[in-house]
Amino acid sequence: MNRKLRMGMVGGGRGAFIGGVHRMAANLDGKIELVAGCFSSNPEKSKLSGEDLFLDPSRVYSSYEEMAKAEAALPADQRIDFVSIVTRNDLHYPVAKAFLEAGIHVICEKPLAFSLAEGKELKKVVDQSGLVFALTHNYTGYPMVKEARAMVKAGKLGRILKIVAEYPQGYAISSIKEQTDGAISNWRMDPNVSGVSNCIGDIGSHAENLVRYITGLELEHIAADLNTFIPGRKLDDDGSMLVRYQGGARGVLFASQISTGEENNINIRVYGTEASIEWHQEHPNELIVKFADAPRQIWRRGNSYNGQEASKNTRLPFGHPEAFIEAFANVYLGAAEAITDYIDGKYPRPEGYDFPTVNDGIEGMAFIEAAVASSKANAAWTQVHGT
Numbered sequence: 382m383n384r385k386l387r388m389g390m391v392g393g394g395r396g397a398f399i400g401g402v403h404r405m406a407a408n409l410d411g412k413i414e415l416v417a418g419c420f421s422s423n424p425e426k427s428k429l430s431g432e433d434l435f436l437d438p439s440r441v442y443s444s445y446e447e448m449a450k451a452e453a454a455l456p457a458d459q460r461i462d463f464v465s466i467v468t469r470n471d472l473h474y475p476v477a478k479a480f481l482e483a484g485i486h487v488i489c490e491k492p493l494a495f496s497l498a499e500g501k502e503l504k505k506v507v508d509q510s511g512l513v514f515a516l517t518h519n520y521t522g523y524p525m526v527k528e529a530r531a532m533v534k535a536g537k538l539g540r541i542l543k544i545v546a547e548y549p550q551g552y553a554i555s556s557i558k559e560q561t562d563g564a565i566s567n568w569r570m571d572p573n574v575s576g577v578s579n580c581i582g583d584i585g586s587h588a589e590n591l592v593r594y595i596t597g598l599e600l601e602h603i604a605a606d607l608n609t610f611i612p613g614r615k616l617d618d619d620g621s622m623l624v625r626y627q628g629g630a631r632g633v634l635f636a637s638q639i640s641t642g643e644e645n646n647i648n649i650r651v652y653g654t655e656a657s658i659e660w661h662q663e664h665p666n667e668l669i670v671k672f673a674d675a676p677r678q679i680w681r682r683g684n685s686y687n688g689q690e691a692s693k694n695t696r697l698p699f700g701h702p703e704a705f706i707e708a709f710a711n712v713y714l715g716a717a718e719a720i721t722d723y724i725d726g727k728y729p730r731p732e733g734y735d736f737p738t739v740n741d742g743i744e745g746m747a748f749i750e751a752a753v754a755s756s757k758a759n760a761a762w763t764q765v766h767g768t
Contacts, residue, residue: 382721385414389452389461389485391445391476392468394420394430399490400467403517404434406709407465410696412717416440417461419448445476453483463488463513463720470582471574474499477514481506486513486720488713492586492749493742495576497766500739500746504768507739513723515716516737518590518745520647522708524682525668527735528691529651529658530595532670538653541596544624544632546588548647549640553618556611557639572615577753579616581607584647585636589748590741591649592634595658598626600748600765607756610639622752625762665704690735712736743768 388407393400400420407413417440420430424443431441442448452460463486466476474494477487487507493516494500507514520526532538568574569583576582592598602625607617618639624632637643648661659669666682682691683699694711697703715736722728747767755763 382725385412386462386717386720387416387460388413389448389464390415390418390420391448391464391466392420392472393418393465394426395433397467402706402709403465403467403490403713405706407713409706409710410714413713417442417448417452419443419445445472446479449479449483449485452485461485462724463716466490469568469574470576471495474503477503478506481510481512481514484510484512486716486723488515488517488716489742491516491518491590491737491742491745492576492582493739493746497743497746497750500743504739504743513716513719513728514739515712515719516739516742517709517712518587518594518737518741519705519709519712520587520591520662521594521737522694522711523660523662523665524687524691524694524703524711525660525665525680526591526595527694528668528680528682528688529649529660531688531690532656532658533596533651533653537656538651538658539655541598541626541628541630541651541653543652544592544596544598544626544630544650545652546592546632546634546647546649548584548588548636549643550584550638550645551640551643553611553638554641570614570616575616576749577616578607578749579614580618580636580638581605581620581752582749584638585620585622585634585752586745586749587647588634588636588649590737590745591647592632592651593741593744594737595649596626596630596651598628598630600744600751600767601625601627602762602764603748603751603755604760604762605752605755606760607752617753617756620752620756622755665708666702740768 419427419442421427464480466489569579605622607620609617611618619637622634650659657671668680670678683695715734719734744767747765751763751765
């Protein structure tokens, strides 16, 4: 294909953090162009956001329903190729459904939907449409995460025995110190918008997905202790979980927003019979490889010894750090590759594509709901019912 993909966006208007991240990531490699959007449920805010982005006013919409209908009615050489959904959790399903049914590919923020039931309904729509659906679990985009995955696939770690994945943040500790009166300070704390969980749904799902992406292991059972330390909050802000994986591996998952002094420290350790690996998002260009009978190794991004997938997703030579935006961009590149193949009549490739899909989203929703159910049952072992 000899043109850029045309992108639309729902959500991500003025004042929204993640919308800007998505736009920067999509634009990074010059293969995607934002041409349309409904940036807010407030028509005036959507209009002003479109002006901020120098879009044609006729392609800035007041509702996602209007946008899906209008874009689908445009000539094929003008309409958007895909939509990026960066809304609150409760809107993921209806927005994705509207665009898929309009014949437009979808890239969607996680979690997949408001609930597991909604997620399963969305999977039916995706399957029936035959269109590309990508979920932006962005930590899968880091080159050294891909290197870790390749090592596991090649059997370099041996049989996987134990996994420890952590996602501590400390930004919410001020709410405890100040004895907040319990008012919902953002939409993630509102169960009518966020779903059954805040912390586990927001960041714990990233830890679960990182394990799934690197190891390929499927969750079987979970014993979870979720906590709400912030006064008056209706949803969790901390959680500790024991997990059992199919095949016998065991794991520990931990996610917290009240871990004082932590910033965004998602990390993972995978222990096998032959070796183990360790990766930290705050030091993303390094992968630590450890052995029982040899010195540990530090693999660094951008070097000639990196494998094919890590190298494919690297833009700069070694010594020039790559990080958060680039990881997001790699998810967009993978999805763009699939969408381009679809347009060119080559979709899907037999070898598949490297980006999270609706199936990963289903597993994430099953994990969230099983964790909440387990915690309500005093951390009883609870089966995870995914795809």
